Amino acid sequence: MPSPLINSLVEALRILPGVGPKSAQRMAYYVLERNRKGGDKLAYALQQAIEKVGNCAKCRDLTEAEVCGICSSPRRLQHELCVVENPTDVTVIEQSGIFKGVYFVLMGHLSPIDGIGPQDLGLDILKARLVEGEITEVILATNPTVEGEATAHYIQQMAKDAGVAVSRLAQGIPMGGELEYIDSGTLSQAFAGRKTV
Amino acid sequence: MPSPLINSLVEALRILPGVGPKSAQRMAYYVLERNRKGGDKLAYALQQAIEKVGNCAKCRDLTEAEVCGICSSPRRLQHELCVVENPTDVTVIEQSGIFKGVYFVLMGHLSPIDGIGPQDLGLDILKARLVEGEITEVILATNPTVEGEATAHYIQQMAKDAGVAVSRLAQGIPMGGELEYIDSGTLSQAFAGRKTV
Ligand SMILES: [Zn+2]
Ligand SMILES: [Zn+2]
Numbered sequence: 001m002p003s004p005l006i007n008s009l010v011e012a013l014r015i016l017p018g019v020g021p022k023s024a025q026r027m028a029y030y031v032l033e034r035n036r037k038g039g040d041k042l043a044y045a046l047q048q049a050i051e052k053v054g055n056c057a058k059c060r061d062l063t064e065a066e067v068c069g070i071c072s073s074p075r076r077l078q079h080e081l082c083v084v085e086n087p088t089d090v091t092v093i094e095q096s097g098i099f100k101g102v103y104f105v106l107m108g109h110l111s112p113i114d115g116i117g118p119q120d121l122g123l124d125i126l127k128a129r130l131v132e133g134e135i136t137e138v139i140l141a142t143n144p145t146v147e148g149e150a151t152a153h154y155i156q157q158m159a160k161d162a163g164v165a166v167s168r169l170a171q172g173i174p175m176g177g178e179l180e181y182i183d184s185g186t187l188s189q190a191f192a193g194r195k196t197v
Numbered sequence: 198m199p200s201p202l203i204n205s206l207v208e209a210l211r212i213l214p215g216v217g218p219k220s221a222q223r224m225a226y227y228v229l230e231r232n233r234k235g236g237d238k239l240a241y242a243l244q245q246a247i248e249k250v251g252n253c254a255k256c257r258d259l260t261e262a263e264v265c266g267i268c269s270s271p272r273r274l275q276h277e278l279c280v281v282e283n284p285t286d287v288t289v290i291e292q293s294g295i296f297k298g299v300y301f302v303l304m305g306h307l308s309p310i311d312g313i314g315p316q317d318l319g320l321d322i323l324k325a326r327l328v329e330g331e332i333t334e335v336i337l338a339t340n341p342t343v344e345g346e347a348t349a350h351y352i353q354q355m356a357k358d359a360g361v362a363v364s365r366l367a368q369g370i371p372m373g374g375e376l377e378y379i380d381s382g383t384l385s386q387a388f389a390g391r392k393t394v
Binding site: 008 | 200201202203205206208209210212213214215220222223224225226227228229230232233235236237238239240241242243244245246247249250259260261262265266283284285288304
């Protein structure tokens, strides 16, 4: 009923997670009635990020650089590698301040049903890094879900084959929980109480 | 800690109503990890709407046309004018299907404290239309809040001065409520039970 351009904007906003038809409409009107400057900035920020943010060549985390800030930092322990499912997990662990090593971001987990195999998670890259010899410890921080556990198990085997020590975050993470919703305190416990597997 | 471009995107998303730091981050990662095409579409829809959507010359509602679809429709009763605060209110009333006339959208309400006077609400345009003679009835549908009532009162006087009948939506709208959150049934009642003021 309103203008086609407003309808298109409402539709487009609905791609965002957690945004239903009502809130999409509220957002569209808010931008057009009260904050066109903010809307312009948002459009620009989206385009810039989409165009320029890719994956780190070493850890696969999202970055606009060839190699991300953590992988290229001399202040990080480059021999200690924490494997996580998503970039959000890196942010959560960084906020806790408990970990001084580097990451490997799978961008998902093994899921044969969805056709997601080792290649899709960059496990060939990870394997090459493990064989290389710089990494001495792998900390598995995939989510404690069925898929996360299966993925952890796969990587555990890979690390053992390469002769690299492996541990798994254990204490404090509730079963079935997702890493990104866990507080720093619980996370610190999980790091401190990690077990060799 | 992540890339500056991701940070800018997270910041930009926070202008949207109801989006806090956590959901902004989730949205940014979602777009970059899983839906870059949707993100591109959103950026384009924002730019198009911001560039091309303006206000209807007759009713001030948001539209990309000179005069909006409702104001230019031969199937609408052009002599019956419903005054609302926001474009969202037009959408809500249209969804109820109870009203066949046209609208005047104030884009706010009188608020001396915020320096919002009659001019800012386009009341000079409304006055000119009332004096013109085409409109025979004004239905006041501003929100039943203190400011909404004061605005209604002001327009009521204006309509009376121009010799135009005025009514105010009454039954069914809870005090202090906002029009955009009201269901169609309640709204139908409010239209049917409107009183001449
Ligand atoms: Zn990296
Ligand atoms: Zn119009």
